Amino acid sequence: MTVVPQQDTGFTRTPGGGATDAVVILSPDQTDLLLELDRTFSGWGRASGAREILPPPVYPLHDLEKFDVYTNFPHLVFAGAALDLEGSRKPSGGRFARGDLKDARIGLSHATCYGAFLYFEDAHLTEDTSVTLVNRCFRHEDHFSGLRRLLSFQMREIVALGTPEYAQDVLARFTERILAFADALSLKLTKVPATDPFFEKGGARALLAKVSPVKYEFQAGDLAIASVNNHRNFFGERCSIRHAKDDGFVHTSCVAFGLERWLAVLLEQHGDDARGALETVRRASAQVS
Template sequence: MRTDTLHPPYGTEGGLATLGAEATELVRLLDETFREWALRDGARPMTAPALLPVAGLAKLDFYQNFPQLALVASRLNLADGSASAAGAAAAGAVPGAELDPAALALPSTVCYGVYLGHAGTVLAENTAVTLVGQCFRNEEYYDGLRRLMSFRMREVVALGTAEFAQRNVDHYAGLTERFARAIGLPVVREAATDPFFDREGPRALMQRLIPVKYEFLYGGTSIASINTHRNFFGERCDIGLDGQDGPAFTSCVGFGFERWVHALADHFAGDWDAALTAVARARADVAQG
């Protein structure tokens, strides 16, 4: 069901969001802010593909731990022509019999592309990268901008020593708290289990004892996450660091744009000018230290 008219700040249907001019401008300003933080701290810009190999995500235990979230992509099987597939598509869904086996995945988070993109490499030094990408999740239900099938996220990912990975998340946790406070946005920082790992598995139990993931919540909705993965992705992707024995350690910080838009629209009661002004002012305040 659509949430607004043809001239909306935003609208959602079936877990897919369309942003109007005001919300799009807010996303632009937010992304410039988070990207500026990353570049100022020495992160290198990076672009990851929107599609990843199914086999690559399998190497990261994604389908073992989160098959319910998985979305995959295929192409039409045209062996018998395209007429039946076209008819099925017009009716709203293409049956599996009309598709080739799906070898590509729609990633649920941006940083998977970073780890797979660095697979089999030895880093010359501690490395941070930043990128923005589309994420896809098959959820049990969708809820406005809070919970979407397709959404965008800016991430800052660190690869290197354990100390470097930890400094990365500590630094951005501090920036996020200062930014939210400068906006006047009431957020709560809470420990959580890492969505990369099975909530019932041994890694999740360890995280409940020694938390390695934190979320910044607005009204119960996570608008930013702070994650350390120890050497899990370094090990699975064979990423090394020059001069260090064993695989690289990693961490990442993620900012979900649509959820930030939800939080700001709610906090400022739909006053987009006030939201934009507050974000711009907070950006300047944080930049000045």
């Protein structure tokens, strides 16, 4: 016999096992809604010519270090370590002591797009290219709040690599599509510039970013649920990805969707009726296909 909760609300847990909002197990209806959202966003990517790639949820630390992750995001990132077999093998109070762990050698990514740049590392692209990918992201936030702000969540992205004009064009086209989709959902979104610390805080890129914003967020109320990001040639340089047009480093951009955050605002809009929200998403997707 299968036992299910009386209400289709999902479960939240701390990493140590107590009840909190740090991580979540989605209910079946919530899962259906999230998967429909992901089908919509990934479908937009494929319709624009993006091929799907499948990244891992963790990377060697030296890969993420290429992108200044541990300089610019020390407050967010997690690192993983194996157990030291000479120490204790049982957690105490929901945690292992530092002496029970070996050196941390892997990083848990806090953004999906890194997988695309690492996939194309040292490549020489003969034409403008885009890929789409989804990944499990991890962030050590200063607080957690249900589906709105989680320790572990999923992010779907469409990543463009090519000329500056191509990278900008992808962002412009998807900006229009995001706003049209929100309108079809009767969801009010506001596009606002955001501070994006991809670039060194004191460097020339950081100054340029202040003059010409490189990231815009789409906010539902006070919650950012999507973003469009212009990285210029930062990742092209760091991963040595070149374009055949001039043999220079490619420019990149990405469009990102926080799936659980979309889920949160749609459930709020529909009074926690995931099935009703699902039908609305299906109708809106058909209008903005």
